[in-house]
Amino acid sequence: MSCVFCRIARGEAPAHVVWQDDLFLAFLDVQPINPGHLLLIPREHVDYLFDLDDALYGPLFARAKELAEPLRRATGCGRVGVAVEGYGVPHAHIHLVPINGRLELDPNRAAFREESEQAEMAARIREALASTS
Ligand SMILES: [Zn+2]
Numbered sequence: 001m002s003c004v005f006c007r008i009a010r011g012e013a014p015a016h017v018v019w020q021d022d023l024f025l026a027f028l029d030v031q032p033i034n035p036g037h038l039l040l041i042p043r044e045h046v047d048y049l050f051d052l053d054d055a056l057y058g059p060l061f062a063r064a065k066e067l068a069e070p071l072r073r074a075t076g077c078g079r080v081g082v083a084v085e086g087y088g089v090p091h092a093h094i095h096l097v098p099i100n101g102r103l104e105l106d107p108n109r110a111a112f113r114e115e116s117e118q119a120e121m122a123a124r125i126r127e128a129l130a131s132t133s
């Protein structure tokens with residue numbers, strides 16, 4: 001199985017993971033639309049979001065909600081936008097994107113960031129998550 005998100009979930013591919021539990025994990029998108037752009041995935045490999053078992057589907061969105069406020073605080077954005085397309089990597093994922101206005105949630109704005117910038121952002125998000133729980 002060469003799915004990159006499965007490899008990240010198993011710790012076999014590098015990613016800035018900011019949060020994880022037994023079922024899900026969240027990590028920085030390698031090409032963020034805005035700094036702090038997270039991907040939230042189930043550990044289980046399911047291609048299409050709406051094929052997820054209900055036992056995972058509901059909790060996945062509950063985790064998105066739990067991550068949103070710490071992400072907003074860490075980035076200082078106005079709101080956290082949510083997007084699902086599913087054509088990039090065939091493993092269900094929710095984009096959580098810090099945004100400050102309309103039309104920012106645009107995949108054409110995605111761009112690679114410096115590794116040091118990504119690492120610093122991941123640390124800020126982890127810190128915000130730690131101060132919530
Ligand atoms: Zn996968």
